[in-house]
Amino acid sequence: MMDSFEVTTENDERLTMGGIHRTNRTFMLFAVLMAVFVVPSSISGTAIALPFISVELQSDPASLQWVVNAFNLTFACFTLIWGKFADVFGRKRSFIAGALIYTLASIGSGLAPNILWLDIFRALAGIGGAAIFSCGSALFTQTFEGEQRTRVFALFGVTAGLGITFGPTVSGILLELWSWQAIFAMHAVVLTAVLVMSSNIPSDADEVGSVSQVDFPGAALFIAGMFLLMLAVSRGYEWGWLSLKTALAVLLGGVMFILFIVRVKRAVHPVLNLGLLRNHGFLGLILVPVVASFTFVTLLTYFPTYLTGMMQQSAATAGLMMLFLTLPVLVLPLIAGNLVSRGVRTTRLIFFSIVCMLLGIGLLGLLVELSVSLSWLAAALLLIGIGMGISAGLVDGEALSSVNADETGMAAGVLNTFRLGSEAVAVALYGAFISASLTRLVPEHLSQLKGGNDEAWIAGMASGNFTELLEQVNAREQAVLSHEMIAVYKMAFTTTNALLGSIAVIVSLLAMYCLRKGNRLVHCREALRR
Incomplete structure (x- = not known):
């Protein structure tokens, strides 16, 4: 793939900003893409480790949720300001700072003695991840032009898709072979290589912006x-x-x-321009990732716990199962782009993607209620993944094209704030709903079988540690208790799935209304110009 970037010396000088040598650009490309792979793989892969982290660090459900919530929160919030940091302190310096923060946070996560320290280090990792995405894309914009810029941003998107797709699988294998600490060790090793290669990234200009711009x-x-x-x-x-x-x-x-x-x-110099939200087409488009947050992202985070807990699958099997959810995100963005280039209306594809996500989440809830096999669950996951994959390839470009050229930077900030902020809220709501449901159901259905200490059982079931809980009772009672635990967890899961699905439906209706209204306004403007 890198061969496509080989050009003549004359063209190289013409297409390179600031006289940057081709070798340096190649190192920069590899460094940024390696870092970009780690961030989404960390988001999707850490979920596999949650049951194992819960057992070793003896965490309660709320603290365990913050292993995911802390990362999502800081990632969402600091995306707003890293772009400004890049202007003020320089793109190279900001990218290296973010990669260094992420590296140290990964080392700290692997060495964390308790759940509090793990949550703190995951929050720091989110800050570093926001820098990698914001400043990495800024480096590409600064260094490449024309068709080369198009190609590197395509690589950026494909690499992020690879991280989402294979994060659960790689993490599951590491868990099977070593431990959950190995996942964070892998992140640290890859990012250390990124830091070594970053010395070849073109230096920042001497003149930078003012701190007052942040x-x-x-x-x-x-x-x-x-x-x-x-x-x-x-x-x-x-x-x-x-x-x-x-x-x-x-x-x-x-x-x-x-x-x-x-x-x-x-x-x-506001961090967000709220005036953009008066653009109905833009508002409708940035609500589509919110639908994905309440369907795709929550499952990406917590469905592995369902597989390893209620269905008693191995971590490796759960990781492979998640490929049905994530593989479409790797393939379909390119297909969606090709369809648009051939004349298919973007709005129709986006509507189709929303319908796929809603049907998929509804089908999944029904199949869980029916206690079907993995193959049927895979079909529901695939449907949700198809919806996510189509929208992922269209929303960003279409949203930024719907605003004035001088507002695209701010529009990108608003879009990512909606995307990442809704992901953080959706994942937090999922954890809260599942824990609240178990808090209501465990005393009602399991108290006679397991004895006291409801809180420990609620925490164990929420984190998927069914095996450890069953070991606390005698062998004769394990079969009956296991059946009841699965029934209770299934009720909690379907309730949570229904609540999040309802939110997704409401957001979807609002998105479709705004998109239709935005299209009508565009057609009216075009008619007036004629």
């Missing part, structure tokens, strides 16, 4: 609001949904978001 107060308000919202969601079932702690977290989070809106309206 809206630190706005970013801080957004991060505080997101953290408080996710805290209320993830701890609500433990504190009580109507408790004072939950109410205060929601209230303070709401205040932070109100202050954030006030700030971005007044700031000279």
Whole structure:
């Protein structure tokens, strides 16, 4: 694939900014793509390790959720400001800083002595991951032009798809051969190689922007609001949904978001341009990733626990099973792009992708209720993956094309905020709903079989540790208890799936309405021009 970047010396000088040598560009390309592979593979692969982490670190469900939530939260929030950091401190410096943060966080994650430290290191990894994605794409924009830029961004997307696709499989194999710590060790090794190659990345220009261009107060308000919202969601079932702690977290989070809106309206360099949301076509498009968050992303994070827990599959089998969900994301973006180039309307493909995701999540809930085999579950996962794969290849380009040229940078920030922020909220809601359902069902259905200590059983079932829980009772009772545990977990899973699916339906209807309204406005403008 790299052969496509071989050009003559004359063309190389013409297509290279700042006299950058071809070898340096090749090293930069490899370095950025290696780092880009690690980030999504970490998101999709860490889910496989959650049951094993729970056993070794003796974590409660809420703390275990933050292994995923902490990464998603910081990734979502810091994507807003790393672009500004790249302008202020330089793209190379910012990319290397992000890769270094991620490397140290991965080492810390593997050595974490308890769940609190693991959550902290995962939050740091999210900060580094945001830098890798934001500053990596900025390096590509700075270094490549014309068709070469098109090719490298295609490689960027394909590499991210590879990370999502094979993250669960690679992690499952590492778990089978070694331990969950090996997953984070792999990330550290790959990123260390990235740091070594980064010395060949073209140096930043001496003149950079001003620190005043970074809206630190706005970013801080957004991060505080997101953290408080996710805290209320993830701890609500433990504190009580109507408790004072939950109410205060929601209230303070709401205040932070109100202050954030006030700030971005007044700031000279706001982190978000809320005026873009008045563009119906753009708003409809950026809601599509929100649908994916409540269907595809939540399953990517927690369905491996269902497979290893309720269905008693090995980590390697669960990783292979997840390929049915993730492989379409690797293949279909290119197919969707080809269809559009041949005249198929983008809106129709996006509507089709939404329908696939909704049908898939509904079918999955029905199949789980019927306790069918893995092959049937694979069909539902494949349908959701098809919907995600089609939309992933269309939404970004179409959304950025629907705004003015001088607003594309800010529009990209808004799009990624909706995408990553909704992922963080959806994953937190999934964990909260499953834990709340188990909190209600375990005392009702299992108390007579297992004895006391409901909290330990709720925590164990939420993290998928069925085998360890069964070892606590005598062999004669294990068969009966196992049957009841599976029934309880199935009820909790289907309830959670139905709640998240309902949210996805509501967002889908809003997205389709905005897209239709946006299309009508476009047609009206074209008619007036004629």
